[in-house]
Amino acid sequence: AATAPAAAPAAAPASVWYDESIPHEVEKLSNIRKTIARRLTEAKQTIPHIYLTVDIQLDALLKLRGQLNKSLEGRGVKLSVNDMLIKALAVALAQVPKCNVTFAGDKLVNYSRADISVAVSTPTGLITPIIRDAANIGLASISTQMKELADRAKEGKLQPHEYQGGTASISNMGMFGIKQFDAVINPPQAMILAVGAGEKRPYIVDDALGVATVMSATGSFDHRAVDGADGAELMKVFKALVESPMGLLA
Template identity: 55%
Template sequence: MDTTPTAAGRIFASPLARRLARDAGIDLAALTGSGPRGRVVKADVERARAEGVPAPASAAPSPDAAAPAPAPSPAAAGKTGLQPWQTFTEQPNSQMRKIIGRRLTEAKQTVPHFYLTIDCDLDALLDLRKQLNAKAAEGTFKLSVNDMLIKAAAAALRKVPAANAVWTDEAILLLDTVDISVAVATDRGLITPIVRDADTKGLATIATDVKDLATRARDGKLKPEEFQGGGFSISNLGMYGIREFAAIINPPQSCILAVGQGEQRPVVKDGTLTIATMMTCTLSVDHRSVDGAVGAEFLAAFKAIVEDPLTLLL
C-alpha cells in the first residue's frame, strides 16, 4: 500500500490515484477516499478533477516541470492593471517620452481632429528623383521621396495659406513662414525637427537639412529652436510598408500629413485600366482653425504638385 505524506499525517492512496492526482495538480489531502479504509482511488481523483478541486498550496513541482516565471509585485500589478501571472521588463520613461505622452494625450483629448485622405500618382515624381540623383555629383546629396514631399507640402501651403495656421482662443494665427516639422523616430521617442522656410529652399538644400537634422535628432544634439515652433508636420511611415494611417496633430499646429507607402496599384486613366505607383496620404486637421474645405483645397494642391513635380524646380 502506497502513502503520500501531508502536514496532517499520511494519506492512503493507490499508486494510480497518486499519479493521476499529480498530473492533474490535485491535492490528495482534499479528497475523501472511497476505497478500503478510506483509501483514495482512481475514481476519487477523476471525480475531483471534474469538480475542480484545487492544487496543494505548497506542492513541490515535478522534476520536469518548467519553473514559473516571476510575477510582478502587487504594487506594480496595481499600477499597470496587469494580472499577477503577467510578467514584464520595466523600461523607465525618459523625460522626452514623458513630454511626448503628455502632449499627445492633450492633443487627442482637446483638439477636434478630422481626417481627409487622398491618393497621389508617384510615377512622375519618382522619375524626376531618379534623373536628379543621376546628375548629382558623386558623394553629394541624394534626394529621397520624403525630401520632395516636404517641398511639395511647403509649396501647397503657399498656395493655400489658410492651412498654415495656429489656433488660439483669441484668434487664428496665419503664419508668414512655411516651417515643416518632420517626424523622426529616435531611441528616446519621436521628435520633429524643423525645415525652416521650406518653400524658399531648393530640393538639394532640403535634402541636406533633413539628413543633418535627423542625424542630430537621433544623437540627441538638436537645439530647442530646431524642434520647437514648426507650423505644419509630415509623418512618413511608407518605408515600413504602411499603406495608410492617421497621425495625431502636433499642437499648436493645425495639420499633420501622414504619408503611406508608394505601391503599384491598378488604376483607370482616360478610361483605360493601367498600373501606377500610388501613395495614400491622410491629413489630420484641427477643425477649430482649418475648415474641411481648406483642408481639401490643400490636399488638392499637394496632389497636383506631386503629380507634376517639375513645378518643384521653379
C-alpha cells in the same frame, strides 16, 4: 487680509492595473517619453481632428527624382522621396495659407512662411526637426538639411530651436510598408500630413485601367481652425504638385 490658501499638491498619476502574474519587466519612462505622452494626450483631448485622404500617383515624381539624383551625384546629394514631399507640402501651404495657421483661443495666427516639422524616430522616442521656409529653398538644400538634422536627432544632439516650433508636420511611414494612417496633430500646429507607402496598384490612367505607383496621404486638420473645404483644397494642391512635380523646381 486673509492668507491665501496653499495650492493643492499635484495629483499623482492614476495607477493602472495589469496582470502581475505574467512575466514582465517595468521600465521607468524617460523625460522624452513623458513629454510625448503628455502632448499627444492633450492633442487628442483638446483638438477636434478631421481626416482627409487622397491617393496620389508617384510615377512622375519618381522619374524626376531619378533624373535629379543623377545630376546631383557630383555634389554628394541624393534626394529621397520624403525630401520632395516636404517641399510639396510647404508649397501647398503657401498656396492654401488658411491651413498654415495656429488656433489660439479667441484668435487665429496666420503664418506667412511654411516651416515643416518632420517626424524622425530615435532610440528615445519621436522628435520633429524643422526645415524652415521649405517652400523657398531648393530640394538639394532640403535633402542636406534633413540628413544632418536626422543624424543629430538620432544622436540626441538637436538644439531646442531645431525641433520646437514649425507651422505644419509630415510623418512618413512608407518605409515600414504602412499603406495609410491618421497622424495626431502636433500642437500648436493645425495640420499634419501622414504619408503611406508607394505601391503598384490598378489605377485609371488616361481613362483606361492600368498599373501605377500610388501612395495614400492623409491630412489631419484642427477643425477649430481649418474648415473641411480648406483642408480639402490643401490636399488637392498637394496631390497636383506631386503628380506634376516640375512645379517643385520653380
